[in-house]
Amino acid sequence: MARVRRLVSLFCVGLLVSGCAETGGRAGEPVAPFHPATVTPRSTAADQPANSFTVVATGDVLIHPALTEQAEEDGGGARDFGPLFAGIKPVIEGADLAICHLEVPLATTDGPFQGYPTFSAPPEVATALAETGYDTCSTASNHTFDQGAEGARITLDALDAAKIGHTGSARTEEEAGTPLVREVNGVKVGQVSFTFDYNQGTEEPESWMGNELSAEAVIEAAEAARAAGAEVVIASLHWGIEDQHEPTDDQRAIAEQILADPAVDLIIGHHAHVVQPYEKFGEKWVAYGLGNSVAKHENPRGTTEEGLIGRFRFTKTDAGWRVDKAEYIPTLVDLGPPIRLKDLTTDTTVDAGRKQEALDRTDGVVMSLDPPGLTRP
Numbered sequence: 001m002a003r004v005r006r007l008v009s010l011f012c013v014g015l016l017v018s019g020c021a022e023t024g025g026r027a028g029e030p031v032a033p034f035h036p037a038t039v040t041p042r043s044t045a046a047d048q049p050a051n052s053f054t055v056v057a058t059g060d061v062l063i064h065p066a067l068t069e070q071a072e073e074d075g076g077g078a079r080d081f082g083p084l085f086a087g088i089k090p091v092i093e094g095a096d097l098a099i100c101h102l103e104v105p106l107a108t109t110d111g112p113f114q115g116y117p118t119f120s121a122p123p124e125v126a127t128a129l130a131e132t133g134y135d136t137c138s139t140a141s142n143h144t145f146d147q148g149a150e151g152a153r154i155t156l157d158a159l160d161a162a163k164i165g166h167t168g169s170a171r172t173e174e175e176a177g178t179p180l181v182r183e184v185n186g187v188k189v190g191q192v193s194f195t196f197d198y199n200q201g202t203e204e205p206e207s208w209m210g211n212e213l214s215a216e217a218v219i220e221a222a223e224a225a226r227a228a229g230a231e232v233v234i235a236s237l238h239w240g241i242e243d244q245h246e247p248t249d250d251q252r253a254i255a256e257q258i259l260a261d262p263a264v265d266l267i268i269g270h271h272a273h274v275v276q277p278y279e280k281f282g283e284k285w286v287a288y289g290l291g292n293s294v295a296k297h298e299n300p301r302g303t304t305e306e307g308l309i310g311r312f313r314f315t316k317t318d319a320g321w322r323v324d325k326a327e328y329i330p331t332l333v334d335l336g337p338p339i340r341l342k343d344l345t346t347d348t349t350v351d352a353g354r355k356q357e358a359l360d361r362t363d364g365v366v367m368s369l370d371p372p373g374l375t376r377p
Contacts, residue, residue, distance in 0.1 A: 051316035052324075053185040055234065056095040057268040058088070058331075059290030059307050060103045060141075061129070063121035066296035068113055070339045071124065081128035084294055087342040091309055091329060093133030097184045099191065100129055100293065101236060101270045102137040102166075105144065105151035106158045116298070117199065118146040123154075126162040136180065138193035138236035140168030140211045141271070145198050149205035168193025168236070169210045176208040179225040187232060187314070187321070190225030194218055195238035196271070213239060215257040222263035232265050232314060232321045240272040240289055243301065245365045247276050247288040259284040266323060268310055274303040275362055278310075278328065278371045283319075285312065285326050285371075294333055294341050305333040306358045308366065309343070328376050330362040345377040 048054065071079045085092075092098045104119035106126060114120045129137065137159060144152055152169050159166045170176035181190045194213040211217065222233040235258060239251055247255075251269070258264050259281040267286040269276065276289030291307035313325035330344040332355070342350055344359055367374065 048313065049315055053096040053187055053189075053314055054094075055097045055099065055184075055189075055266070055312045055314065056092060057099040057234075057236070057287070057290065057310045057312075058092075058101065058293040059270045060101055060273060060292045060295065061125065061137075062103050062273070062292055062295035063119065063125055064115045064296040064298070065113070067294060067339060068122055070296075070337075071122070071128075074338065079122050079124040081122075081125050082131050084339060085128055085132040085341055087340055087347060088309060088331060089132050090346075091311070091343060095133075095311065097136070097182065097189060098134045099234070099236065099268065100134045100137040100164075101141070101238070101290075102126075102129070102139055102155070102159070103141045103143050103238075103270070105147045106155045107147070107151070108154060118202075119143050120147050120151065123158040123161075126158040126164060130162040130164050134164060135182065136165035136167070136191055138168045138191070138238075139166050140193040140195040140213075140236070141238045142195055142197055142199050144169050144195065144210050145202045145205070148203070149209060152205075152209060165191075167191050168195070170208060173206075173208050177224075179221070179228045179230070181225055181228050181230045188229045190222065190228070190230030190233040191236060192218060192221040192225060192233065193236040193238075194221075196240075213237060213254075215254045218254075218258050219261045219263050222261070226263055233263060234266045234268065235264050237267055237269045238271045239269055240276065242271070242273055243303070244272055245274055245276055245289075245303075245368075247279075251288055252279070255279065255286040255288070256281050259286065265314075265321060266312060273297075274301075275306060275308050275365050277366055277369045278326065278374050279369045280326075280371050280373075283322050285323050287328070291331075292333065293331070296333070296335070296339060300335065302357075303361070305335065306362055307331040307333070308362065326371070326374050328362075328366050328374065330359055330376065332358050 071081045074080045074083045107120045153171045167180040194211040269288045272289040275291040287310045309329040311327040312323045315324045332342045
């Protein structure tokens with residue numbers, strides 16, 4: 001891809017430890033970009049060894065109109081998405097690095113706000129993600145350019161304002177060539193983000209504004225992150241087939257090719273809107289699909305309300321940084337009312353039958369490829 005070919009040559013002119021290059025906002029509304037450098041250690045687990053850090057990642061943040069209506073109700077007329085995410089906040093803020101996937105573009109405070117097929121969500125979503133404890137968000141998805149180039153710019157402005165790092169889309173060519181690298185517990189961690197495509201009829205304004213998926217492009221971007229100082233690189237991939245639990249042959253082939261390269265240490269996936277399995281290639285993990293984080297589809301399927309929090313502990317070994325503990329934490333969007341995202345390993349308010357159904361199905365899917373050593377709380 002043209003954008004990826006520029007990565008190595010351009011990162012040297014940008015910030016070496018940043019997810020956002022210096023840019024302005026919309027005319028008359030300058031935005032001071034957020035330059036993430038360090039994540040304050042948050043993990044206090046007694047069993048966490050020295051020279052280690054934990055990463056959590058979640059699936060699609062897909063803001064349908066019903067979720068905005070719920071936020072307005074929770075905010076007493078203002079929009080407050082915090083209560084929607086409150087059920088997973090302890091897990092998110094308990095990790096050393098927390099990664100979200102913002103699938104939809106954000107608008108200004110005045111909107112307009114809309115759902116499928118061309119999304120536009122309130123900027124308060126970014127505020128809630130930050131308050132929940134997220135440090136970064138991937139932004140490459142088939143919906144990245146639902147509102148064109150301006151929508152993509154507004155989205156990144158909102159993430160900057162919330163002090164959330166981002167990767168996968170860009171406002172300037174310089175920003176596109178600046179790898180996202182953060183210091184986590186003294187370790188420099190890079191993140192790259194790619195999508196299989198953009199929605200039909202949605203024009204990508206410039207080739208460098210978004211990252212389209214290929215194994216070669218992911219590896220090249222990861223190498224650029226390594227050149228910028230990253231000791232660990234995580235790839236966030238938007239791929240697969242909607243509503244299908246099984247990863248496609250292409251997903252598995254791409255994962256195997258990427259993880260065979262020393263530049264990438266972990267793959268976290270999304271897009272299918274249902275959970276997909278974990279798999280291990282050598283010493284490296286791929287979580288093919290974390291399902292929806294939050295969503296309220298017009299016709300909920302049950303499976304579309306079930307998701308995962310992937311949690312991975314990296315520890316320094318003689319061979320480098322490796323995941324020595326991989327977990328999955330099942331979640332459920334309880335449609336209420338009120339609509340709430342629940343951690344099924346701790347929540348006691350979800351109907352017992354519905355909870356067991358979700359746990360049984362999630363366990364069966366996630367473990368279907370017999371990944372060695374994978375556990376859930």
